[in-house]
Amino acid sequence: MGLGLEGKMNPTDTPPSFLRRRLFSTNHKVIAVLYLLTGIFWLAFGGLMTLLIRWQLAYPWQPIPLIGRFLFPESGGAVTPEAYPMLFTMHGGIMVFFAITPILLGALGNYTIPLEVGARDMAFPRLNMLSYWFLVVGSLILLVSFFVPGGAAGFGWTIYAPLSSSTEVTPGWGQDLFILGLALDAVSILMGGINYITTILKLRAPGLSLRRLPLTQWGLFFSAVLNTLWLPIVAAALFMVLCDRRLGTAFFVAGPLAPRAGGQVLLFQHLFWGFGHPEVYILILPVWGLVGDLLSVFSRKPAFGYKATVLSMLTITILSGVVWGHHMFTSGMNPLVGKAFMFLTIAVSVPTAIFFFNWLATLWRGSIRLTVPLLFALGIVYVFAVGGLTGLFLALQTFDVYVHDTYFVVGHFHYTLAASVLFGAFAFIYTWFPKIFGRQMDEQMGRLHFWLSFVLLNMVFSVMMFVGLHGHMRRIADATAYEFLKPIQPLNVFLGWAVLGLVASQILFFYNFFHSLKGGKPAPANPWEAGSLAWTVSSPPPWHNYEVIPQVWCGPHEYGAPGLTDRDWISQADPRAKTLGES
Amino acid sequence: MWVFIVSEIMFFTGLIGSYIVLRLGSAGWPRPGEVLNTALLGINTVVLITSSLTMALALNAAEADRPRASGKFLLATALLGCTFLAIKIYDYAHMVHQGFTISSSLFGSCYYLLTGFHALHVLSGVIVVLYLLAASRVALSSTVVGRIEYSGLYWHFIDVVWVILFAILCLV
Numbered sequence: 001m002g003l004g005l006e007g008k009m010n011p012t013d014t015p016p017s018f019l020r021r022r023l024f025s026t027n028h029k030v031i032a033v034l035y036l037l038t039g040i041f042w043l044a045f046g047g048l049m050t051l052l053i054r055w056q057l058a059y060p061w062q063p064i065p066l067i068g069r070f071l072f073p074e075s076g077g078a079v080t081p082e083a084y085p086m087l088f089t090m091h092g093g094i095m096v097f098f099a100i101t102p103i104l105l106g107a108l109g110n111y112t113i114p115l116e117v118g119a120r121d122m123a124f125p126r127l128n129m130l131s132y133w134f135l136v137v138g139s140l141i142l143l144v145s146f147f148v149p150g151g152a153a154g155f156g157w158t159i160y161a162p163l164s165s166s167t168e169v170t171p172g173w174g175q176d177l178f179i180l181g182l183a184l185d186a187v188s189i190l191m192g193g194i195n196y197i198t199t200i201l202k203l204r205a206p207g208l209s210l211r212r213l214p215l216t217q218w219g220l221f222f223s224a225v226l227n228t229l230w231l232p233i234v235a236a237a238l239f240m241v242l243c244d245r246r247l248g249t250a251f252f253v254a255g256p257l258a259p260r261a262g263g264q265v266l267l268f269q270h271l272f273w274g275f276g277h278p279e280v281y282i283l284i285l286p287v288w289g290l291v292g293d294l295l296s297v298f299s300r301k302p303a304f305g306y307k308a309t310v311l312s313m314l315t316i317t318i319l320s321g322v323v324w325g326h327h328m329f330t331s332g333m334n335p336l337v338g339k340a341f342m343f344l345t346i347a348v349s350v351p352t353a354i355f356f357f358n359w360l361a362t363l364w365r366g367s368i369r370l371t372v373p374l375l376f377a378l379g380i381v382y383v384f385a386v387g388g389l390t391g392l393f394l395a396l397q398t399f400d401v402y403v404h405d406t407y408f409v410v411g412h413f414h415y416t417l418a419a420s421v422l423f424g425a426f427a428f429i430y431t432w433f434p435k436i437f438g439r440q441m442d443e444q445m446g447r448l449h450f451w452l453s454f455v456l457l458n459m460v461f462s463v464m465m466f467v468g469l470h471g472h473m474r475r476i477a478d479a480t481a482y483e484f485l486k487p488i489q490p491l492n493v494f495l496g497w498a499v500l501g502l503v504a505s506q507i508l509f510f511y512n513f514f515h516s517l518k519g520g521k522p523a524p525a526n527p528w529e530a531g532s533l534a535w536t537v538s539s540p541p542p543w544h545n546y547e548v549i550p551q552v553w554c555g556p557h558e559y560g561a562p563g564l565t566d567r568d569w570i571s572q573a574d575p576r577a578k579t580l581g582e583s
Numbered sequence: 584m585w586v587f588i589v590s591e592i593m594f595f596t597g598l599i600g601s602y603i604v605l606r607l608g609s610a611g612w613p614r615p616g617e618v619l620n621t622a623l624l625g626i627n628t629v630v631l632i633t634s635s636l637t638m639a640l641a642l643n644a645a646e647a648d649r650p651r652a653s654g655k656f657l658l659a660t661a662l663l664g665c666t667f668l669a670i671k672i673y674d675y676a677h678m679v680h681q682g683f684t685i686s687s688s689l690f691g692s693c694y695y696l697l698t699g700f701h702a703l704h705v706l707s708g709v710i711v712v713l714y715l716l717a718a719s720r721v722a723l724s725s726t727v728v729g730r731i732e733y734s735g736l737y738w739h740f741i742d743v744v745w746v747i748l749f750a751i752l753c754l755v
């Protein structure tokens with residue numbers, strides 16, 4: 001609607017008044033920063049929740065020192081049996097939908113897409129603002145849900161029916177608010193996705209063919225495609241759960257819980273994982289793109305196998321829609337169907353392996369600049385290798401039945417979904433901070449932050465897999481209640497302290513971030529000597545990005561191309577790159 | 584707009600897919616015409632298909648730069664949409680009166696969920712058409728014509744969804 005007209009607004013438009021500029025802005029850069037700050041807030045919130053979870057597992061039913069009295073006054077400071085499920089439910093829901101998604105889709109997408117495709121704004125700026133405000137309302141609903149009688153949601157972030165769909169087992173309104181918050185967040189992400197796809201397809205600068213798009217934007221594009229396809233499915237399922245809870249329907253209730261002829265409990269799992277598995281790729285595809293770009297910039301070489309990488313992204317986008325059944329091997333499934341899901345899931349490792357080899361080949365014999373963004377990119381390569389390889393084990397029905405619902409699964413998906421995605425968020429922030437705020441973050445502190453995070457993260461998640469192989473169930477509040485888990489209780493204590501260290505080392509990041517906003521060194525337009533369009537404008541960029549829409553002459557990764565310039569790289573907007581032609 | 588419609592299609596795919604699964608897995612499902620007022624819903628189908636026709640005519644007129652004709656057809660579309668909603672409300676009231684509510688049976692749950700979400704879409708479609716009517720009164724610019732085209736797409740989509748719903752709820 002009005003396609004492109006808003007995106008090509010007059011470049012001399014002056015920024016409007018303060019409130020319109022900061023809070024109710026339609027400018028993609030402002031919205032991106034709002035997304036970033038919201039995401040960072042929830043990241044801290046969800047991260048601190050892990051301390052409570054791990055304290056309870058390390059020292060079951062002991063009062064929490066210092067803060068326990070305020071959080072759980074009725075039990076004298078110990079985590080209550082009612083509170084524990086709420087903690088892990090809200091930790092999962094918050095981290096996936098309110099921390100990582102706003103940072104990696106909201107902030108990364110909004111900030112980089114118009115700049116990198118050479119547009120003055122998103123295709124639908126007002127839709128963009130609306131999308132952010134849906135997230136805000138969803139966030140507020142989530143915050144309120146902690147304070148209603150009965151507390152926050154406690155049925156696990158997967159919202160499995162009939163636990164979620166019957167008010168007889170989960171009566172509190174906090175549960176409904178959680179679902180409502182998620183639904184609003186889903187609508188917000190959908191609106192964002194529509195914007196990303198349209199902007200990338202319609203507002204590219206002249207000369208910027210799809211084959212010259214940076215990999216990050218490719219990742220964001222496929223992630224948005226997955227969102228438009230699968231988010232509506234889970235939205236429909238969430239509405240049906242709400243109907244079950246409050247309108248007396250029985251879509252996902254059966255057996256004695258159903259007042260009348262019941263529906264099908266398993267149907268919910270199919271709908272949820274139909275979206276839930278693509279969700280992994282929704283979050284990881286932008287990260288993979290980012291890694292591809294960063295490895296290229298900092299090894300001063302063109303990204304190896306650009307076309308193969310994009311095709312792998314496409315393959316994964318398609319495959320991710322047909323593998324959800326691997327989450328349900330033990331839910332009651334025809335073994336033959338399970339086998340089909342198993343083979344399809346293992347097939348995902350083919351495009352994934354292509355990524356890995358392309359990354360390694362990009363690094364091979366590059367002149368590597370070991371900056372903080374590159375450290376995080378390398379960290380992602382490592383943790384995703386671990387996560388991906390353990391995923392191969394889990395894809396095997398026979399193995400999955402054995403470790404199902406244990407900490408092995410928790411460790412696995414934290415490697416893929418927490419560690420690599422979190423590192424992706426950090427890589428994004430460390431790379432783009434100079435462009436966004438016009439200041440540089442402290443390099444030394446960034447390195448320290450990386451190494452502490454990297455070591456502690458690996459300690460935490462690998463030990464989780466170890467206790468999982470020992471049979472430690474997920475979602476239990478007290479391992480000492482089980483005879484066979486008593487010998488590994490010291491590992492739970494260790495995990496408690498390791499998580500404390502991990503959370504504490506993030507203080508470095510927060511200090512670095514907020515201190516550099518004011519006190520960082522002023523950043524040049526192109527601190528990383530990158531070739532893509534965004535780095536041709538000043539840091540921070542002008543209000544409408546480009547005075548004149550740039551003409552693009554070559555791909556985004558023209559490094560190590562001596563002869564054309566006196567440097568080792570050439571910008572996409574540099575007319576001297578004309579001779580490179582279609583590369 | 585196409586992206587938006589694809590996501591809308593997936594939303595209804597989720598709902599309709601669930602309906603099919605629930606129906607296949609359920610023992611006692613009412614036969615067509617046993618509970619629902621097929622005649623009334625059939626009239627509604629005709630109403631909605633007619634509105635698709637007027638919507639297409641509105642676009643035709645707008646592209647031929649005949650603002651008065653286009654306005655007339657837009658108004659007709661909105662009125663037909665309202666008629667559809669009015670019949671829908673009457674149908675709901677009648678059904679509830681007969682004891683067929685959202686929680687009385689699984690079929691009832693599906694019926695109200697599917698048609699309810701569809702009715703919400705019709706309502707938003709009517710609002711959009713009324714907005715276009717106002718906009719085309721001011722000036723029939725190329726932007727407005729573009730919007731009529733996209734909204735028409737949306738309107739036809741709503742129409743198609745209804746035909747599918749009518750088929751699976753009332754006929755099969």
Ligand SMILES: [Cu+2]
Nearest residue numbers: 277324326327
């Ligand atoms: Cu999966």
